[in-house]
Amino acid sequence: MSNIASGNTIAGVASLIGDAARANILSALMGGHALTAGELARHAGVTAQTTSGHLAKLVDAALISLEKQGRHRYYRLASPEVAQAMQSLMVVAATGPKRHHPIGPRDEAMRTARTCYDHLAGRLALALADSLSERGYVSLADGVGIVTEEGARFFSDFGIDLAADRRSKRPLCRTCLDWSERRPHLAGHLGAAILARLLGLKWVVRSPGTRALEITSSGQRGLVATFQVPPIWRAPHRPR
Amino acid sequence: MSNIASGNTIAGVASLIGDAARANILSALMGGHALTAGELARHAGVTAQTTSGHLAKLVDAALISLEKQGRHRYYRLASPEVAQAMQSLMVVAATGPKRHHPIGPRDEAMRTARTCYDHLAGRLALALADSLSERGYVSLADGVGIVTEEGARFFSDFGIDLAADRRSKRPLCRTCLDWSERRPHLAGHLGAAILARLLGLKWVVRSPGTRALEITSSGQRGLVATFQVPPIWRAPHRPR
């Protein structure tokens, strides 16, 4: 044990992520859920034995954490830092040379709305960010977002109390570059709070087994009424 | 060519970074300088032939970019996104399980002050962030920094005009988690501007061949006078 490249060094961490099966595992965990070894094996596309080995390495390097529960073992991302690293790698991968990316039709749901660790991503997230920004509730720039006074009131009315867990005078939110659309959307405290609220209202529900989110019909009404987003859930005619 | 794992996918990018030699190359380029293939070979700790192969792969995946100049070939990080990914990986690596990290004495200069892509890092960066924050010139929270009105005036007096290249009403700056000290310091536009100004004033100079920065004697006076930082350049007695 304690192989030179197992934890702790940049190359070590990167080479852990740099295996297709493990990257799939971590991507699946980016949904923010804890998943069992078996489920992860399915995501990874390799057998349970092989997956077991991968999981052991990831836990050993503290990229993921383990919680035993009966005969199941639930794994989750060990920290927001790991999620951030995955996110950054996605951005670099998406930014790179555009070898044709064969977009399967099953990506369509993911592109409309999905979770990104603890917040929203996809077209819905962008529409929300646009709407909030346009109405002066948040101001986005340079990887950073600021919630305005009116914004704080708006969110409070919507059932999100940002002042509660923020000690600094101005509540803040990170932005996070979107993988599919390559534009920033809301992450950080605010992003997490919005996702939680939308789930709580059942405006969106998780699609079992994936990171995709389904927008319910009450959600469609509510999102239009509250955020004035365009009907992004009407899947666009794909050019071919 | 166009191997499945060469670019474009998370695992592809990560596995490129996940080789010790290539990680060393990228780390060296995090200094923000363009470096020649030969210099990079020295940093990587492998022969020139091997390095050449690595560089080709990194260029192919658009992690670094190449500029020919006579018989030299200068390589640099291809984008801030790549720097961000490296940074995130450093954080994860540093956050991980604390296997003893044998701190060589030559790290000492790096710990005092160094460049991190385009901005300062190390104790000097932290001292500046502390000082600026304490005096109300910037307000730091949650991965984000805001420059106050007084701050903008202060920086302007110091020769840094933030309003020039910012279109939004409040100039912003990212923060960046420090590798050696594990605390946030100033990055983003402001971070880059500060580093540039300190270099311009010759308050700090680059140590040839490394990312470390040397604080000149005029720099020591200036930093104390202007930013009221403690004398962090007096190397601390290491516990043993």
Add this chain to the structure above:
DNA sequence: CGTACACTTCGGCCGAGGCCGAAACATCCT
């Protein structure tokens, strides 16, 4: 208990890829 299920450990196979020596190519200098 015994069976079913979830997961891990062991052992062996095998391919991808990192490494270097040797040699070729390119550029600058005199």
Add this chain to the structure above:
DNA sequence: AGGATGTTTCGGCCTCGGCCGAAGTGTACG
């Protein structure tokens, strides 16, 4: 031209690590 320096290409070696089948541990449930 000829030599020095910087960089790449080629060929071959060899290790590291992912993969699976088979068998072993542990937990739940009737």
